[in-house]
Amino acid sequence: MSENHIDELSGVETTGHEWDGIRELNNPMPRWWVWTFYVTILWAIGYAIAYPAIPMITSATKGYFGYSTRAELQQDLDLAKASQTKFHDLIAAKTVQEIDADPALREFAIAGGASAFKVNCAPCHGSGASGGPGFPNLNDDDWLWGGDLEAIQTTIAHGIRFDGDTETHASEMPPFTDVLQPIQMKQVAAYVWGLTNTPSDPALAEAGKQVFLDNCAACHGEDAKGKAEMGAPDLADAIWLKARGEDAILRQVASPKHGVMPAWAGRLGDTTVKELTIFVHSLGGGT
Incomplete structure (x- = not known):
């Protein structure tokens, strides 16, 4: 060895x-x-x-x-749900006005509404509720169907032009190609644009005022500030839902576009609709 x-x-x-x-x-x-x-x-x-x-x-x-970490998480979730139950019960039992008047309940509703908004509403209105072309900005004070608590709740619950709800908001602007001459449509487009901007032809805009009063004032009002009960937008502000400019207005007069919003009451339930109402109203544009 x-x-x-x-x-x-x-x-x-x-x-x-x-x-x-x-x-x-x-x-x-x-x-x-x-x-x-x-x-x-x-x-x-x-x-x-x-x-x-x-x-x-x-x-x-x-x-x-x-x-089990899953069992521990479930226990935490159960405790959280139990602590929220009393708030949900109160929200279910109270009107949106009563909820908004209760600071603690309002804070809880805003938090719940913000969460529901991100899941259900943000795809159209944006994560910050600022909207986009064809989708209203919920942070301003321009409301098609009214911006108070009751109006917002009705809009969320029943939607707009939604076939599945008999109480949905329903209004449609007719095409004016069979009512107005092409020159008249150009005149009214120039007039509407001239309410907040400089029209391309002041003479067209001046002539368009009477065209507007004869054909558009019934819905939009003689002052063009709109009518919330009809969903007619305010044309005298600088907020445009679909597009800006005389050409865009002319296209809308000739061939109107109408948005559709689903009714959320059947999908989310009355309590979540109330929370969404309080949240949207809190964004700053509610009246």
């Missing part, structure tokens, strides 16, 4: 392994490291016995304590 090789430089015995003349020193691990390693093995065994750890075919071992 040959003696183990001793490294000349370090004086340490080698393991006997050699690669291209390079030998491996047989330096043992420090004892504290070895004992720490053993402790971690024991800890792992104990953990696997005490807690769910070993995967099975359809589940995992339950562990001695039967602990």
Whole structure:
């Protein structure tokens, strides 16, 4: 039996392994490291016995304590729901006016409404409720169907031009191609644009005033400020729902576009509709 090789430089015995003349020193691990390693093995065994750890075919071992992070989360959710129940019950029992007058209930409703808005309303009105072409901005004070609490609640609950709800808001602007001559449509477009901007032809705009009074004032009002009971927009402000400019107005007069909003009462329930109402009203544009 040959003696183990001793490294000349370090004086340490080698393991006997050699690669291209390079030998491996047989330096043992420090004892504290070895004992720490053993402790971690024991800890792992104990953990696997005490807690769910070993995967099975359809589940995992339950562990001695039967602990489950999912069960703990469910307990937290149950507690949160229980603490919210009294607020939901109050919201269900009160009118939106009563909810808005109660600071604590109003704060809870705004939080719930904001959450519901992000899931159900943001795809059309935007995450910040600022809207977009064809979708109203809910942060301003321009309301097609009214901006008080009751009006907002009705709009959310029953929608606009929604076939599935008999109480939905319903109004349509007729095409005026069979009523007005092409020159008259240009005149009224110039007049409406001139209410807030400089028309392309002041003479057209002046002539369009009478055309407007004869054909449009019944819905939009003689002052062109609109009528919320008919869903007719205010044409005397600088807010445009679909597009800006005389050409856009002319297209709307000739071939009107009408938006549709679904009724949310059947989908979300009365309580969530109230929360959405309070939230939308709180954005700053409610009256």
